[in-house]
Amino acid sequence: MRKNSPEIQDKAMRNEFLIGTVRGNHEGPTVIFVGGIHGNEPSGVQALELVMKELEGEAESLRGTVFALRGNPAALALQERFIDEDLNRLWTIPRVNAIKSGELKPASSEENQQQQLCRLIDEILENESGPFYFFDLHTTSCQTIPFLTVNDMHMNRVYAEQYPVPMILGIEEYLEGPVLSYINELGYVAFGFEAGQHDDPHSVQNQLAFIRLTLSFTGALDRSDLSFQHYYESLKKAASGVNEVYEIFFRYEIDKDELFEMQPGFVNFESVKKDSSLASSNGEILKASRDSSLFMPLYQKQGNDGYFLIRKIPRFILRISDWLRRIRMDHIFPLLPGIRWEDEGKNALVVNKRVARFFAREIFHLFGYRNKVIDQDHIRMKNRETVARKEEYKSAPWFDKL
Ligand SMILES: [Zn+2]
Numbered sequence: 001m002r003k004n005s006p007e008i009q010d011k012a013m014r015n016e017f018l019i020g021t022v023r024g025n026h027e028g029p030t031v032i033f034v035g036g037i038h039g040n041e042p043s044g045v046q047a048l049e050l051v052m053k054e055l056e057g058e059a060e061s062l063r064g065t066v067f068a069l070r071g072n073p074a075a076l077a078l079q080e081r082f083i084d085e086d087l088n089r090l091w092t093i094p095r096v097n098a099i100k101s102g103e104l105k106p107a108s109s110e111e112n113q114q115q116q117l118c119r120l121i122d123e124i125l126e127n128e129s130g131p132f133y134f135f136d137l138h139t140t141s142c143q144t145i146p147f148l149t150v151n152d153m154h155m156n157r158v159y160a161e162q163y164p165v166p167m168i169l170g171i172e173e174y175l176e177g178p179v180l181s182y183i184n185e186l187g188y189v190a191f192g193f194e195a196g197q198h199d200d201p202h203s204v205q206n207q208l209a210f211i212r213l214t215l216s217f218t219g220a221l222d223r224s225d226l227s228f229q230h231y232y233e234s235l236k237k238a239a240s241g242v243n244e245v246y247e248i249f250f251r252y253e254i255d256k257d258e259l260f261e262m263q264p265g266f267v268n269f270e271s272v273k274k275d276s277s278l279a280s281s282n283g284e285i286l287k288a289s290r291d292s293s294l295f296m297p298l299y300q301k302q303g304n305d306g307y308f309l310i311r312k313i314p315r316f317i318l319r320i321s322d323w324l325r326r327i328r329m330d331h332i333f334p335l336l337p338g339i340r341w342e343d344e345g346k347n348a349l350v351v352n353k354r355v356a357r358f359f360a361r362e363i364f365h366l367f368g369y370r371n372k373v374i375d376q377d378h379i380r381m382k383n384r385e386t387v388a389r390k391e392e393y394k395s396a397p398w399f400d401k402l
Helices: 006-017 043-056 073-078 093-101 109-127 154-160 179-185 201-217 226-238 315-326 329-335 361-366
Strands: 018-023 026-035 063-070 132-140 147-150 167-169 189-197 245-253 260-262 277-281 284-287 292-295 305-312 339-341 348-352 369-373 378-383
Touching (some): 006 018, 006 063, 006 109, 043 132, 043 189, 132 201, 154 189, 245 292, 315 361, 329 339
Antiparallel strands (some): 147 189, 260 277, 277 284, 292 305
């Protein structure tokens, strides 16, 4: 075979993205990890390389199959967040479909990477049996305890509550096109883990602990495994015992030519008082709109999320929300004036803005809806629950908590 034959090129491309695959000797879940979708966040890849080696010796006790992928090999090689554009903002359904159909020809480095990665993910989803789990490993530019970023789908939330670290809900309302949202739209459990600061050596340790715990929580490995307790305690300690659930209510987006600078010294989850100064934009001071916690303050050049503000959600509210979603209480909404189903599928509501003013956004969140403004007068509220493939997780160890 000639050296540059398509088959060999394809294989080389595949190897760039595939860190490894380990098949267990028993039936079980398909667990997919992605590290380094941002090229300046290598800790996930490093941890995956270590775990995959270890797992090769554990096939005997492993159930199902584990895949470890590199998200953006080209940017990882340069140790840059991205080369042309953020790979973790390109995964809207229309865009992915256009890439798959060939309608959209990759023009940037990241579009190229997306095409390859998408092909690999599709191949896994087509050829393997479920239930599927998908985890995206990251780090942040600020100092932080480890935490989870979770799209607020009931099933995601229940699964994610097993980890001894804080959980941030609702990031999908503020970010367009993260890869996790794409996988969620397909109906699978998928969320992100932020292990710590980019260059902090503890980040690799936290990624390791997260990966190991994940293998137990998904049922791929036994919990009686001695190492389970070790990793559980180590992650709990890294999170300083914080395991609250938070909701994002504000994102500061940096404009293209804006000169943005965070005030120095903030750590993630730091409490801020109303009106305290957080950052400057073109020389003007930006202040907190209310007492809250600061989330993901930006201390690097690349990226346009300046910072977020978050607040705690009490557990009893979460349980009420679980219940409302289970009994599909949202079906009463279209009985109210100014609210109607978008179409027969009853997956989305179209809400007149004047009505929406009376119903705080929080109310719709309780019922599992996320919102997007569609025109001057209307908001489209999409239900995150209708796509969930709950049935496929029936034999999962956490399913009884649903
Ligand atoms: Zn990242």
